[in-house]
Amino acid sequence: MTYLSLSGHTAGRELNRVRATAPLVHCLTNSVVTNFTANVLLAFGAAPAMVVAREEVADFAAIAGALSVNVGTLTAPQAEAIRLAVASANQAGTPWVLDPVAAGPLAFRTDFCRELLDARPTAIRGNASEVRALAGLASAGRGVDSQDSSEAAVDAARALAERCGAVVAVTGAVDYVTDGERVLAIAAGDPLLTRVTGTGCSLSALVAAFLVGASDRLIAVASACATMAVAGGLAADHAPMPGRFAVALLDQLSLIDSAALEGALS
Ligand SMILES: Nc1ncnc2c1ncn2[C@@H]1O[C@H](COP(=O)(O)OP(=O)(O)OP(=O)(O)O)[C@@H](O)[C@H]1O
Numbered sequence: 001m002t003y004l005s006l007s008g009h010t011a012g013r014e015l016n017r018v019r020a021t022a023p024l025v026h027c028l029t030n031s032v033v034t035n036f037t038a039n040v041l042l043a044f045g046a047a048p049a050m051v052v053a054r055e056e057v058a059d060f061a062a063i064a065g066a067l068s069v070n071v072g073t074l075t076a077p078q079a080e081a082i083r084l085a086v087a088s089a090n091q092a093g094t095p096w097v098l099d100p101v102a103a104g105p106l107a108f109r110t111d112f113c114r115e116l117l118d119a120r121p122t123a124i125r126g127n128a129s130e131v132r133a134l135a136g137l138a139s140a141g142r143g144v145d146s147q148d149s150s151e152a153a154v155d156a157a158r159a160l161a162e163r164c165g166a167v168v169a170v171t172g173a174v175d176y177v178t179d180g181e182r183v184l185a186i187a188a189g190d191p192l193l194t195r196v197t198g199t200g201c202s203l204s205a206l207v208a209a210f211l212v213g214a215s216d217r218l219i220a221v222a223s224a225c226a227t228m229a230v231a232g233g234l235a236a237d238h239a240p241m242p243g244r245f246a247v248a249l250l251d252q253l254s255l256i257d258s259a260a261l262e263g264a265l266s
């Protein structure tokens with residue numbers, strides 16, 4: 001398969017577009033990464049709000065710019081709140097992102113993710129095993145092959161995107177972002193991004209921010225992925241240990257600009 005590459009110029013234009021509006025992102029995320037996710041959005045220049053009560057989520061999802069849903073520490077009450085938020089987002093035309101943390105081996109969250117796929121997320125952002133698990137659900141036995149390769153992950157992402165009408169980002173050493181037809185590859189980042197909790201989860205919230213007002217959702221999602229990956233690479237240059245890296249990542253998310261993206265992406 002031929003992958004398209006995201007130009008630094010395009011990603012930089014998207015970055016400027018998002019920063020200029022400081023979009024409000026409603027996050028229903030897991031308890032491990034809630035604080036880090038809020039800090040990632042704030043550092044970049046978006047506005048987070050972790051409104052979680054079932055009594056409030058529907059009202060808030062209708063006025064937020066975007067909604068980010070993450071099942072990492074899913075509980076039955078949170079699932080109920082997510083249902084209400086997603087229904088309200090869909091009714092209001094608010095874009096929403098699904099982060100299917102650990103979908104596959106655990107029945108409760110996997111069944112819930114299946115239900116959420118039927119509610120048609122605007123975008124899905126997960127790692128390879130999560131995307132392959134969801135694609136297995138979505139294809140209902142259509143047989144996404146089981147090799148552990150990035151090609152299999154891209155096949156799974158495309159199958160999932162076709163089935164749901166979502167843009168799917170499958171992240172790892174290289175991020176692949178697809179709408180089922182086009183596939184953009186982003187080769188950036190640093191392995192330290194995997195040594196701190198919540199980089200993927202907070203990227204999903206950043207994806208939500210980039211979807212607000214986007215004219216091309218594939219480009220918007222890919223640009224969010226590029227922003228996190230390039231900021232991660234710059235942070236690793238400054239702080240090559242996990243603790244300092246986590247802090248440096250926030251710093252680089254605040255410093256990153258279109259010139260940095262143009263310099264880092266071919
Ligand atoms: N081996 C790697 N080298 C460089 N960058 C990586 C590598 N693995 C992941 N990344 C980057 O790390 C970020 C998070 O992606 P990852 O696939 O690890 O998410 P995740 O598994 O959902 O994370 P979490 O659930 O811990 O939040 C992305 O920006 C991705 O590009």
Ligand SMILES: Cc1ncsc1CCO
Pocket residue numbers: 030032033072073101197198201
């Ligand atoms: C460590 C962990 N456990 C549940 S969610 C989470 C954060 C990474 O997704």
Ligand SMILES: [Mg+2]
Pocket residue numbers: 099101102126127200201
């Ligand atoms: Mg994750």
